[in-house]
Amino acid sequence: xxxxxxxxxxxxxxxxxxxxxxxxxxxxxxxxxxxxxxxxxxxxxxxxxxxxxxxxxxxxxxxxxxxxxxxxxxxxxxxxxxxxxxxxxxxxxxxxxxxxxxxxxxxx
Amino acid sequence: xxxxxxxxxxxxxxxxxxxxxxxxxxxxxxxxxxxxxxxxxxxxxxxxxxxxxxxxxxxxxxxxxxxxxxxxxxxxxxxxxxxxxxxxxxxxxxxxxxxxxxxxxxxxxxxxxxxx
Numbered sequence: 001x002x003x004x005x006x007x008x009x010x011x012x013x014x015x016x017x018x019x020x021x022x023x024x025x026x027x028x029x030x031x032x033x034x035x036x037x038x039x040x041x042x043x044x045x046x047x048x049x050x051x052x053x054x055x056x057x058x059x060x061x062x063x064x065x066x067x068x069x070x071x072x073x074x075x076x077x078x079x080x081x082x083x084x085x086x087x088x089x090x091x092x093x094x095x096x097x098x099x100x101x102x103x104x105x106x107x108x
Numbered sequence: 109x110x111x112x113x114x115x116x117x118x119x120x121x122x123x124x125x126x127x128x129x130x131x132x133x134x135x136x137x138x139x140x141x142x143x144x145x146x147x148x149x150x151x152x153x154x155x156x157x158x159x160x161x162x163x164x165x166x167x168x169x170x171x172x173x174x175x176x177x178x179x180x181x182x183x184x185x186x187x188x189x190x191x192x193x194x195x196x197x198x199x200x201x202x203x204x205x206x207x208x209x210x211x212x213x214x215x216x217x218x219x220x221x222x223x224x
Contacts, residue, residue, distance in 0.1 A: 036153075043203055055210075087152060087153055091208070095169065097143075097158075101152045
């Protein structure tokens with residue numbers, strides 16, 4: 001089973017600033033990686049798939065990069081609605097599909 | 109608009125059974141793999157099971173193998189999860205989602221609580 005590790009666990013950033021979230025896989029997942037955003041009481045929302053492709057309707061301030069074992073999600077200028085929990089997920093080696101433990105992005 | 113609406117969650121005793129359903133609309137349901145993902149209270153996301161387009165292939169996380177069965181009814185645009193021998197650790201919100209790899213559309217979830 002591939003273990004996904006996200007860092008940091010909590011990230012405090014001011015609105016308007018840039019946020020950078022990291023995700024590391026225990027072995028290569030190629031570019032088979034997705035990022036999700038989840039707000040309290042809501043279902044997760046797909047942001048990025050194939051490591052760097054924005055999903056439908058996702059603003060351009062969300063970008064992602066990486067391949068193999070190291071991945072990054074960047075939010076260029078944080079808006080109030082961006083404060084949430086973010087999860088990475090690999091789908092290269094399955095079953096099982098595995099998620100990271102999440103990064104909580106909070107207002108500084 | 110694509111929508112997934114889950115139902116069937118309830119409070120059940122350990123060892124009990126429950127059947128979850130997911131009603132899909134706004135899509136050609138039979139064209140998509142479908143997945144169940146769960147989230148224990150205050151915890152992260154855990155993939156539970158997936159099923160291919162015609163229901164001939166099913167995949168499960170090890171912790172539910174032999175206890176849970178995923179199925180679908182393409183004529184009724186519905187996905188199901190039959191859960192038996194439920195354990196306290198199965199307590200979670202269960203979401204259905206369109207897809208198997210990247211999960212593009214999610215339902216709001218239905219809550220399963222396993223407790224005596």
